[in-house]
Amino acid sequence: MTADASAIAPENLGTETAPRASKLTRQRVRSAWIFITPMLIMLALVAGYPLISTIYYSFTDRLLIADHNTQFIGFNNYLYYGPNLNNYDEELDGYFVYYEDTDAALVYRDDGVFYDLDTEDPDTGAMDPYAGEIDTADVFEWQGLLVDSLWWRSVWNTLTFSVVSVGLEIVIGLVVALILNANMPGRAVIRAAVLIPWAIPTIVSAQMWSWMLNDQYGVINEILLSWGWIESRLAFTADRFLALPSVIAVDVWKTTPFMALLILAALQLLPGEVYEAAKVDGIHPVKQFFRITLPLIRPALMVAVIFRALDALRIFDLIYVLTSGSRDTMSMSIYARQNLIDFQNVGYGSAISTGLFLIISAFTLIYLMLGRVNFDQER
Amino acid sequence: MSRNARRLLLRIAFYVLVIFIVIYTVFPFYWAINSSLKAGTDLFSAAFLPPSPAWTNYVSVFEDQPFALNILNSVYVSGVTVIISLFLAVTAAYALGRIKFSGRGVLLLVVLSVSMFPQIAVLSGLYEVMRWLGLIQRLESLIISYVIFTLPFTVWILTTFMRELPKELEEAAIVDGASPWQTISRVFLPLLGPALATTGLLAFIAAWNEFLFALTFVGNNNETQTIPVAIANFSGASEFELPWGGIMAASVIVTVPLIVLVLIFQRMIVSGLTAGAVKG
Amino acid sequence: MRQTLTAALLSAVAGIAINTSAQAQGVEVSISCGAVGPGLELCREGVAAWEAETGNTVNVTTAPNSTTDRLALYQQVLNAGAGDLDIYMIDVIWPGILGSHFVNLAEYIPQDVIDQHFPAIIENNTVDGSLVGMPWYTDAGILYYRTDLLEQYGVEVPTTWQELTVAAETIMAGEREAGNDRFWGFVWQGRAYEGLTCDALEWIDSFNGGSIVEADGTVSVNNDNAIQAIDLAATWVGTISPDGILNYAEEEARGVFQSGNAAFMRNWPYAWAAGQAEDSPIRGNIEVAPLPRGGYNGVHTGTLGGWQLAVSRYSENPEVAADLVNYLTSFNEQKRRAIEGSYLPTIEALYSDPDIEAANPFIPRLYETFVNAVARPSRVTGERYNEVSSAFWNAVHATLSGNGDAATNLASLETELRRISRGGRW
Numbered sequence A: 001m002t003a004d005a006s007a008i009a010p011e012n013l014g015t016e017t018a019p020r021a022s023k024l025t026r027q028r029v030r031s032a033w034i035f036i037t038p039m040l041i042m043l044a045l046v047a048g049y050p051l052i053s054t055i056y057y058s059f060t061d062r063l064l065i066a067d068h069n070t071q072f073i074g075f076n077n078y079l080y081y082g083p084n085l086n087n088y089d090e091e092l093d094g095y096f097v098y099y100e101d102t103d104a105a106l107v108y109r110d111d112g113v114f115y116d117l118d119t120e121d122p123d124t125g126a127m128d129p130y131a132g133e134i135d136t137a138d139v140f141e142w143q144g145l146l147v148d149s150l151w152w153r154s155v156w157n158t159l160t161f162s163v164v165s166v167g168l169e170i171v172i173g174l175v176v177a178l179i180l181n182a183n184m185p186g187r188a189v190i191r192a193a194v195l196i197p198w199a200i201p202t203i204v205s206a207q208m209w210s211w212m213l214n215d216q217y218g219v220i221n222e223i224l225l226s227w228g229w230i231e232s233r234l235a236f237t238a239d240r241f242l243a244l245p246s247v248i249a250v251d252v253w254k255t256t257p258f259m260a261l262l263i264l265a266a267l268q269l270l271p272g273e274v275y276e277a278a279k280v281d282g283i284h285p286v287k288q289f290f291r292i293t294l295p296l297i298r299p300a301l302m303v304a305v306i307f308r309a310l311d312a313l314r315i316f317d318l319i320y321v322l323t324s325g326s327r328d329t330m331s332m333s334i335y336a337r338q339n340l341i342d343f344q345n346v347g348y349g350s351a352i353s354t355g356l357f358l359i360i361s362a363f364t365l366i367y368l369m370l371g372r373v374n375f376d377q378e379r
Numbered sequence B: 001m002s003r004n005a006r007r008l009l010l011r012i013a014f015y016v017l018v019i020f021i022v023i024y025t026v027f028p029f030y031w032a033i034n035s036s037l038k039a040g041t042d043l044f045s046a047a048f049l050p051p052s053p054a055w056t057n058y059v060s061v062f063e064d065q066p067f068a069l070n071i072l073n074s075v076y077v078s079g080v081t082v083i084i085s086l087f088l089a090v091t092a093a094y095a096l097g098r099i100k101f102s103g104r105g106v107l108l109l110v111v112l113s114v115s116m117f118p119q120i121a122v123l124s125g126l127y128e129v130m131r132w133l134g135l136i137q138r139l140e141s142l143i144i145s146y147v148i149f150t151l152p153f154t155v156w157i158l159t160t161f162m163r164e165l166p167k168e169l170e171e172a173a174i175v176d177g178a179s180p181w182q183t184i185s186r187v188f189l190p191l192l193g194p195a196l197a198t199t200g201l202l203a204f205i206a207a208w209n210e211f212l213f214a215l216t217f218v219g220n221n222n223e224t225q226t227i228p229v230a231i232a233n234f235s236g237a238s239e240f241e242l243p244w245g246g247i248m249a250a251s252v253i254v255t256v257p258l259i260v261l262v263l264i265f266q267r268m269i270v271s272g273l274t275a276g277a278v279k280g
Numbered sequence C: 001m002r003q004t005l006t007a008a009l010l011s012a013v014a015g016i017a018i019n020t021s022a023q024a025q026g027v028e029v030s031i032s033c034g035a036v037g038p039g040l041e042l043c044r045e046g047v048a049a050w051e052a053e054t055g056n057t058v059n060v061t062t063a064p065n066s067t068t069d070r071l072a073l074y075q076q077v078l079n080a081g082a083g084d085l086d087i088y089m090i091d092v093i094w095p096g097i098l099g100s101h102f103v104n105l106a107e108y109i110p111q112d113v114i115d116q117h118f119p120a121i122i123e124n125n126t127v128d129g130s131l132v133g134m135p136w137y138t139d140a141g142i143l144y145y146r147t148d149l150l151e152q153y154g155v156e157v158p159t160t161w162q163e164l165t166v167a168a169e170t171i172m173a174g175e176r177e178a179g180n181d182r183f184w185g186f187v188w189q190g191r192a193y194e195g196l197t198c199d200a201l202e203w204i205d206s207f208n209g210g211s212i213v214e215a216d217g218t219v220s221v222n223n224d225n226a227i228q229a230i231d232l233a234a235t236w237v238g239t240i241s242p243d244g245i246l247n248y249a250e251e252e253a254r255g256v257f258q259s260g261n262a263a264f265m266r267n268w269p270y271a272w273a274a275g276q277a278e279d280s281p282i283r284g285n286i287e288v289a290p291l292p293r294g295g296y297n298g299v300h301t302g303t304l305g306g307w308q309l310a311v312s313r314y315s316e317n318p319e320v321a322a323d324l325v326n327y328l329t330s331f332n333e334q335k336r337r338a339i340e341g342s343y344l345p346t347i348e349a350l351y352s353d354p355d356i357e358a359a360n361p362f363i364p365r366l367y368e369t370f371v372n373a374v375a376r377p378s379r380v381t382g383e384r385y386n387e388v389s390s391a392f393w394n395a396v397h398a399t400l401s402g403n404g405d406a407a408t409n410l411a412s413l414e415t416e417l418r419r420i421s422r423g424g425r426w
Helices: A021-059 A150-179 A187-199 A202-212 A219-226 A241-270 A273-281 A285-314 A317-325 A330-344 A348-379 B003-036 B040-046 B056-063 B067-098 B104-116 B119-135 B140-163 B166-175 B182-190 B193-209 B214-219 B227-232 B246-270 C002-020 C040-056 C066-077 C095-101 C118-124 C147-152 C161-176 C194-206 C224-236 C243-247 C248-260 C270-275 C319-330 C331-341 C348-352 C354-359 C366-369 C378-400 C406-420
Strands: A080-082 A094-099 A106-110 A115-116 A140-145 C028-032 C057-061 C087-091 C135-141 C142-145 C184-187 C262-267 C286-289 C305-309
Touching: A021 A150, A021 A348, A021 B067, A021 B104, A021 B119, A021 B140, A021 B182, A080 A273, A094 C378, A106 C406, A140 A219, A140 C243, A150 A285, A150 A330, A150 A348, A150 B003, A187 B003, A187 B193, A187 B246, A202 A241, A202 A317, A202 B003, A202 B227, A202 B246, A219 A273, A219 C040, A241 A285, A241 A317, A241 B140, A273 A285, A285 A348, A285 B104, A285 B140, A317 A330, A317 C354, A330 A348, A330 B119, A330 C066, A330 C248, A348 B104, A348 B119, A348 C262, B003 B246, B003 C028, B040 C248, B056 B246, B056 C224, B067 B104, B067 B140, B067 B182, B067 B193, B067 B227, B067 B246, B104 B140, B119 B140, B119 B214, B119 C224, B140 B214, B140 C057, B166 B182, B193 B246, B214 B227, B227 B246, C002 C028, C028 C319, C040 C057, C040 C319, C066 C087, C066 C095, C066 C366, C087 C095, C087 C319, C095 C305, C118 C135, C118 C305, C118 C378, C135 C366, C142 C147, C142 C270, C147 C161, C161 C184, C161 C224, C161 C262, C161 C319, C184 C248, C194 C224, C194 C378, C224 C378, C224 C406, C243 C248, C248 C270, C262 C270, C270 C286, C305 C319, C331 C348, C331 C354, C348 C354, C348 C366, C378 C406
Parallel strands: C028 C057, C028 C087, C184 C262
Antiparallel strands: A080 A140, A094 A106, A106 A115, C087 C305, C135 C305, C142 C262, C142 C286
């Protein structure tokens, strides 16, 4: 893990080793820790408890209900073979099981025995074990996040969305940054104009786009119709095949400024002589861009992409406002929120959040590993 | 084709692209202004100019709630958040970007991992922390919690930029006997101008627009609400009616200061390194 | 410079904190009155009257307009056991979800006062024998139609969905021929959200297809009448209703209807006032009727909506808070709200009140609708209601978008609901 991440840390191929470290180096390392500690304390204070409790809750059956007795259930939220977890009933102290073959109402308890609900003593609640034969294959099933088709669907939706929208943002962001970097009249105003989409609160801009994309009185349909690009009004956010592209288009609009601004900052830090030399050598500007500019801004670009990807993989507001609870466009975060808040199922919702975390970390690690190869070539 | 003609053509193509991009980014904002000047049934029309421009929406924004105070709250929260995260991030970025020590990679990953959970998942844990700190219904709760998303971002960006800077500068400072803090403040900070202005601006806007934490931590008091919460509180004559004109007017009111901010800061975004001042 | 600015801001904020913690004599309770708008003003006036009467003070706070955001906020505050808020304004489907956090109002409010309200709503608000919310105002789905167009095309007000389909087709064909290429027959709420549950429940109930989950806990949604109802609705999409209807909530539907581009609309009573506003193109040309029946054996129905007031278990002054709730939901206060804000009373007697009829003739006419209204199965499904509703609207939405027919989708919905239901025990 250390090696992967140090891809972005420079000069990690250090030749110095501890015994030979000079006094100066030791001093520097000490001051490094002094500099880092405030940040770490701050993060631990704010994020430590919430993150750890989320992971912890994913191993429990916590519900958002007063007086619910939360129990540790191990990996049951992730993968579990047994009676339907939803059928756990505190009053019965076990799982309610309806056995279809013999039309019997049973209770399955932790001791592995099926009890006959019909023999329940109304006063003590005691029950006799069920007399008949039970084929557990009819009663038990695989459950949990790993076999949840809705979860995998939301994973697929989110990945499609993230790859396409971040990909587009890189390309458009580069173009916009290069333009902003050029010397032209009125560039201050243009810089401000380009940043507007990022500046409007998402809860507002998402709603605004949903209005603009409306099939009956939306301005986008109006424009496309008047230009003759479409024959009849399109239901952008309602059509199963247009909904995801529409969400992507709005996300690109909204977050390209972020990418463009970071790339612009990287461009501003580039040393000028390289270009002067290139000019002298008569290298074509396009070639210049791919041979000189792109490699030099790559570290900044990579970091910008990481943060855009982290945001895209956690997309919530935009999809929620544009297409609501539709399963066709459901993202991982929406699924998490639905379980955590709407269904009050904190245990399962936390498992979804943790699953999301694991997927994102896997992507980041792979990305950093791949990125490192390029780093080495460059240096 | 002569060289001049080709140049002219390229120039025209360039400006067409610029115009296209500006329209693409600005048109929705124009539409917000347009909608904010419409009222009643006009809102459901796609007219490019408001048929009968009305300022009522702008007036109503300030009528029923302390919207000016909400703006001030947002300025305070976002401003302090940015100052704190930039300060913590610059020092951390110097350590992570310029000093070799073991565990650097792990630290960077740990910092990043904070940004890997969906916001909704950390919400209830954070709410408990804020209650424990006694900060519910206080703006400080937002400043602290916004660090969750601004700090990983500022630390990573500044670390990246910091290590791109030439080694010779730092060596010169060390030879002159400068302490690490002096090295940061005298040598690196001036050079990092564009990076600082950019990350600061992006973090400011992120904090300015945050909704979920603000709703949960300070949402129960009109006087501590921030802008996005105040906007989400707008309502029409009934629960179902969306007060579209008012929402748009409020959005325009809060977006304009940000545009002004960008106009001011854009000089800093570009004025850091002048070409040729530093060896590569 | 920066330091002074920060200091100034800090002191400004400190000032705010002092202001809000100012104490007055008597007890202070806080109430969440919903979003900022005319409704908040009415609430403030009612609260002020109670303050003057009792000498207590009330801190009125606002909540987001979006009900999902509001639920998320309330859940955080309640689950932390925080007494920050004493009185909550809850949706008609929340008693089962949030009920465990509220006190039993029957212990504070006299039974004869409770009995004035519609029994169906009181029953809806009673969870495990505890009255967790007092009805404040109500709502139900109704049919809006254009009187001018019905007259022009010689169409009677439809009493069955089949009639409505034919009427909508006739008017739409005529209007399109006349040149309005964006005219539609019927608009409603087809978005994958709670509103679709309301609409689809009305279709099913009007065909005598039950209410998804019955009061005894049985999952009833997979029956021939329900299948017939949903299949009929699916034929509307792209014919008498635009394709975009699949992402329409209340406001999108109203947008089309109020611009004069639809003959019929299913919506809540709020659309009346907006449609009759001075700048409305359809002013004077709209009328309301109960929603059509599903065939001649069906029934007129409407899904019950509306809001209740509940007192938090974590409140330090539950008696005082319950007294405020009692005041705000009382006969006189509901009458004032009906006259000044067109809020629909939950007290039966107010529907024959001459003052209300004089101010809002529209309200007494809705009496039949409320008596016949159908409640969503939120009481029997308890805290799992949202899960049930989400599964239901997704099955309906899939059918409407042509992703399988009603028979297939309702059959798999039945399996899904059985899974959620602990074998019908909930």
